[in-house]
Amino acid sequence: MPIAKEILDEVALSEEEYEQIVQELGREPNLVEIGLFGSLWSEHCGYKHSTLLLKQLPHSSPNVLVNPGEENAGAVDIGDGLCIVMKMESHNHPSAIEPYEGAATGVGGIVRDIFTMGARPIALLNSLRFGPLSEPRNRYLFGGVVAGIGGYGNCLGIPDVAGEVYFSPAYSANPLVNAMCVGIADKRKLVSSKASGKGNLLMLVGADTGRDGLHGASGLASRTFDDERELRPTVQVGNPFMEKLLLEACLELAETDYIVGLQDLGAAGLTSSAIESASKSGSGVVIDVAKVPRREEGMTPYEVMLSESQERMLAIVKKGYEDKVKAIFDKWDLRSDIIGEVTDDGLARITEGKKVVAEVPIELLTTPPLYRPKSLKPPWLNALQKFDLSTIADVGKDASSVLLRLLASPNIASKEWIFRQYDHQVQINTTVPPGSDAAVLRIKGTKKAIALTTDGNGRYCYLDPYTGGTITVAEAARNLACAGAVPLAITDCLNFGNPEKTDVYYQLEQCIRGITQACKSLNIPVISGNVSLYNETRDEPVYPTPVVGMLGLIDDIDQHSTIGFKHEGDLVVMLGGNAKGTDGLGGSEYLESIHDIVAGALSINLDLEKRVQQCCLDAIRQGLILSAHDCSDGGLAVTLAESCIAGSIGIKGKWKIAGRIDTELFGEAQSRIVVSLKPARLGELQKLAAKHRIPLRELGSVGGKRFLIKGVIDLPLDDIVDAWRNGLEKAMG
Amino acid sequence: MRFGVIIFPGTWSDKDCHHVLDKALKQKVEYIWHKDTDLSGFDCVILPGGFSYGDYLRPGAIGRFSPVMTAVQEFAAAGKLVFGICNGFQILCESGLLPGALIQNNHLQYRCQWVHLRTENTSLPFSSRATKGQVLYIPISHYEGSYYADQATLEELEVNNRVVFRYCTPSGEITEAANPNGSLNNIAGIVNKAGNVLGMMPHPERACEEIVGGLDGNVIFESIIDEVTTREMGCVKPL
Incomplete structure (x- = not known):
């Protein structure tokens, strides 16, 4: 039976990709399975158009403890038995539709990536792009995003210490909202996200599961969009109080030896969370959707697996320790339910009660096709680069x-209008507050401090993607040098248009080449990151905007x-x-x-x-x-x-x-x-x-x-x- | 002496208060879980800042029903020191230990910034280290920090010298421009009738170490330490 095009469109799979699934699976997938593939093979989860380019980025240095993709965030050693965990992620499309909740849940997502690893979040940063403020809609988006970032981050008690914002017509229809979170951990106590050990239990914690955010990964983040109204229900609503409870409970759990792993539920919800965890250890999982606590009645297995309801975590609990783990969550008044277990057959088996509703090899789900489309330097770019600047009149008087x-x-x-709406002092580490080249935070109990900055210049990358990419890294490192810090690591967020277009792919390819060159030259590894493609509306891509978040170390805080x-x-x-x-x-x-x-x-x-x-x-x-x-x-x-x-x-x-x-x-x-x-x-x-x-x-x-x-x-x-x-x-x- | 720092679900200044008391001021300090009901052994209990219960309904409106609050009422009634900072102030108002309410800032935005505070009453356990009129430089961080009370309550507070801190200019003038949130009479902090319960919106624990911007917060904590030490020596001052 040929598959209906509407079904494939809903999960953003192409007909060729569907054919590949049928061939490898040896049969037609059912609807639930199509949902799993749609999510995990989405651009957002599968990095189909960027993986081959990202491979060239340098990842190693003597300080790097966790590399990109291995865990939820990268980690780097700062001595004294401590490590810094950090990552940046985009929430562009949700913020374009509903600025407050879009930005707020962006903060929520990146914070979960950090405490999932057993690290206490100590800083937030954000890099924002909007259209000119002369347009009322841009003022609405900008005001809403700033309020959303503050509303969520302030409630969590994580200081928002640095960032940047730029306004240009290129972002009018498609603002960029990149949030970065930095955490600190005892390096011996980093928590893995691997679901390993047959018979260990999958425990779902936090909020109930609802229909919010269905297709967030496949629909919202992996293709362009034009009619905003129909997409509103795909934006989730955040509950920062629940997140704060999860944060404290998970950090308490990280101190124990009751679990083998911890994984947050983000894009593609339970699907990506459970399946990617199992993939990292080569295990399998069985999940009974009937055991997932619901917010609404009548949800199908498909909806439960793809829901992006916020503030949920998956703990992989050692068999026999479930009561002890539950006691910690009970203390924080958090609901926890065992919804499945780890197997050793390499399959993702989804059941509803006794009935199997999906059964797919995890390796197939987590091995999307990788594309390297055609790249072409657009002719208009040559003209822009050759523009004779000497024809412009000098400023004179x-x-x-x-x-x-x-x-x-x-x-x-001054960006004070923004950062006075963010608590930038809580946790009392902020030595150099927002408004400088880089924020400086003391590390309690040591003489050390870290310096943090984000940098990105879309206009530069638009005019010259390679050199612009290079300058992005160089400027971030220069900001740290001005604070007295030695650069240790980068997390990046690459915001581009539709990579299926030759000129956009050219921009992506050249920017990554430029970033790679600068990282190698300045000796700074990239330890985590995120790629956000399809940032365009009505055929107009945003400026190619790679954003770099950089961490530096100051050995003696008196020398900042x-x-x-x-x-x-x-x-x-x-x-x-x-x-x-x-x-x-x-x-x-x-x-x-x-x-x-x-x-x-x-x-x-x-x-x-x-x-x-x-x-x-x-x-x-x-x-x-x-x-x-x-x-x-x-x-x-x-x-x-x-x-x-x-x-x-x-x-x-x-x-x-x-x-x-x-x-x-x-x-x-x-x-x-x-x-x-x-x-x-x-x-x-x-x-x-x-x-x-x-x-x-x-x-x-x-x-x-x-x-x-x-x-x-x-x-x-x-x-x-x-x-x-x-x-x-x-x-x- | 022994300090206790209460943790409600959603509290986030607990660790800051603990750090300052333990590391900067070298005091004995312990955390108190909001479900605990025994405060014996403590001399001063701090209700720190944060978003207890997410500030849902109204800031402090749910936190005041936490089991520990019954014990805090008894603790205050016994003349021990209770100190509410930011969300702690809001909980104290909701629980009736302090009069009035903290409503949304008049500009309807969250505000995190350094402010100047004029010390109005220096004969309290919380302010004896300050000189009358001394201007303290301490940050605020809140969305609902605009102090409100009915006219009779305001008059009662003023007449009885219960306003401890007022937002002011760097030189100590009380002006509208120096008021960061629209608080009536520029009120930043008040005490109860007996003078042993203080609530203030600014965060003194953020101003106790030079490395994070200032030392003025120590004036308040050191006043408390003086008071308790004096009491321990048996010379109990009348409140």
Whole structure:
């Protein structure tokens, strides 16, 4: 009997994929089985279009304890018997449909990935993209997402310490909401997600199972969508209080030896949770859906297996220990039910009471076809890259007003409007709060601290996917260097359009190549991540937006650095490259905000980048410098302004501008860090820069209440502060 | 002396309070589960911040029915010290140990930021280390922190000097701009009639170590330690 196309469409399987299933299974799958395949072979769970590209990313370093894909999140050793567990994930499509709940459940999902491993979540970060705030719908989406992230994270007591947000028309119909969670654990007590040991029990804990979120993985996250209304029921509603109870109960359980594994229920619910756990140990599972507690009556086995009801966990309990485990969940007033057990036959067997409703080899379910579609550099990209930037008029006398406009633009303005809605202090580790290059958190009981940042520049990756990917990693590492931290590991979230299109696949392929190159050059492994494809609406893809979350380690917290200028009379010095011609204007915030142009070529020298970062780190450790701030969005003038604002003190810039004023002030040439120091230490810093073979340039001195760059800008510091501080709030109306 | 820190389901400042008392102030401190009913041996019980029962219904409205709250009532009636921070303050109001209510911030947004507090009453077990009018720099983190009470209650609080902390400017002026949530009379913290139960929305436990931004929270904890130590020495001050 030929399968109806509507059924395949509902689970997003192609006819070819269905044929493959029939052939390998030796029979037609029934409806429940089609549901299992649809979920596990979805782009979201199966990484069909990205696996072959992701293989090139470097994963190893002496510190890496858990690699991507092995467990729910990656883990890296930080010494003192401790490890950091981290991961980033997208919740783009749910947030586009229902911003508050979409973003909230995104936080819930990523937090579960962390405590599933026995790690206590200690930080949240998020990387957001929206269309321009001049559109009411974008303000609604942005406001809703921020409230949703806060609403969920605040209730859990996990500080939201860093992140980024950018606005561009490319994200108008399809915002990006990437959430990252960082946890800490005793490295000997990391919990596996493997379902192993015949006869061990599958215990489902937490919320009851309802019809919410059916087809979230296959439908929402794995194809484009146009009519939002019909998709609303696929977005789940979060219950952060239940999550908090699960978090505490699971961490209590992680201290015992009653379980062999712990796995959260996320995309594709019980299906992916149980089957992927069994797959990791080569076991089988049998699940009786009749034993799954329901929120509604009349649910079919298909619906129970595919429900994405939130706040549920699966514990793989050692046989004989079920009462002890149940006692822990009872203490936290959580419902727990044994719904099945581990077998050794490699099959996923789903029953409803005694009746078998599905029986499929797990290896087949977890081995989706992998695609490497055609990649083609689109002709329009060549034209954009060749755009002659020298045809643009220089800023001339307008430098002061251009600076104020840039500082007030939502992409550069203070993000306090966002982070004051997030508890960023709970757990009392936050040493450098949001608003710096990187957040710094002390590690209690040690002298150490970690630094965290997220970075991504969709505009760069749109103009040059390879170089843009490279810069993404380089800038994140530079942010950590400015805090005084050595980069340890990356988690990434790759947001792209429909990979079946040749130009989108080209972007994906080139971005991953660029990220790989930078990771290898800077020696930073990728330990976890997520790929979000089909981010497009009405045929328009978002900017290719790889986002990198990076972890760095500071051995002695007393040697961390901040971005603010400190004292009257300190020298201001630039470490790193000198921009010439139109270097750094291509793809800059200045070019888009002021000239409404998105074009130009990008470049980065990874060798120079590495030496600049090392020089900055050495200078911080030797106590040579008093502040360090990475030169990025908005260029040198914005960097200086931010250091002035953070330190509540002015600057007297005295250096001579030889070439174009806009290149010098607003160009975003890479590999540059602005530092300040006591004049007496300049000789030592010069020696250090010479040792690392990097250019060093004196820019002027800290002091006064004006922002002065000789011959081009002279503004009261208060004007600078006002523009920057109120920009985002004004844009929100 | 011995501190107790109560854990309700959904509490999250429990570990912060414990850390500060144990590591920064070197005090004896133990956790108390919300189903426990015996508070003997404790000198001061802290109801920490968080979202007890998810703040469902109203913040503190369900938490006040936890078994431990009966014991807290008796503990307070016996003159022992009870200190509610943030959600703890909300629970104390819901349970009737303190008057008034904490309603949604007037701007309808969650707010996490550092604020200045003027110390209005320094003759209490919680504030004796402060000088009159001393401005403390301590963070807030709440969505429902706007203090509300009827006019008669407000007057009673003011007349009897029961407002302990008020939101103020860095120099100690009480202005509307310095009020982060719309609290009546800029009220950030109050005590009961007997002066042994304090509730405040700001989080002093977040301001007890330089590395996380400040030390002013210690003024409150050290006042409590002074009080209990004095009591232990037998010189019980009248409340």
